[in-house]
Amino acid sequence: MITVLHKGIFSPFVTALIEAACVVAYFGFLRCGELTVNTDFDASCNLCIEDITFEEDYAILHLKTSKTDPFRSGVNIYLFKNNTSVCPVKSLIRYLDVRRSRFSIACNSSPLFVMENGEALTRTFFINHVRSILEIIGLNPSNYNGHSFRIGAATSVASKIEDHLIKILGRWSSECYTRYIHTPKSTIKQAQLALISD
Secondary structure (H helix, E strand, C coil), rough: CCCCCCCCCCCCCHHHHCCCCCHHHHHHHCCCCCCCCCCCCCCCCEEHHHHHECCCCEEEEEEEECCCCCCCCEEEEECCCCCCCCCCCHHHHHHHHHHHHHCCCCCCCCEEEEECCCEEEEEHHHHHHHHHHHHHHCCCCCHHHCHHHHHHHHHHHHCCCHHHHHHHHHCCHHHHHHHCCCCHHHHHHHHHHHCCCC
């Protein structure tokens, strides 16, 4: 997706915005509603500029509210530098630089992710742009929704890290995260073949 984004299919501003939102959603195991708005922006629950801080090797994204936080105590999501083309810290810095050059003055309670018109990133705008990229890649965009980054992140690490770490990364308190993991047919085949091997 990032490779397609960098081919100039959108304006430089939208490219930086969608890249940062996608990469942060993936590495942060975020739900679409945690980085976008449905209608009106509300600084008391939506992501603001003040909700991101940068340290030497990582960024901290503070979610004020989430589905798994019924008492609204908030949670910090640590996004570490990884020195790849999909580094969440570099993507956020690049986006914020582009944003600053377009909208020079922004208060700390302004939306973190904004569209070219300066309004908070909406779910519809985000999903439509992601689906446009998927279509260019040759994937069926109707197979993807607001949970796709969360599902993709859980599936990607399922065979690489321990279950309790998946629960921590995705902020799951139950075993429901297993519903997000899509097991490839080849893995199921290998498991069945193991049943008959000596």
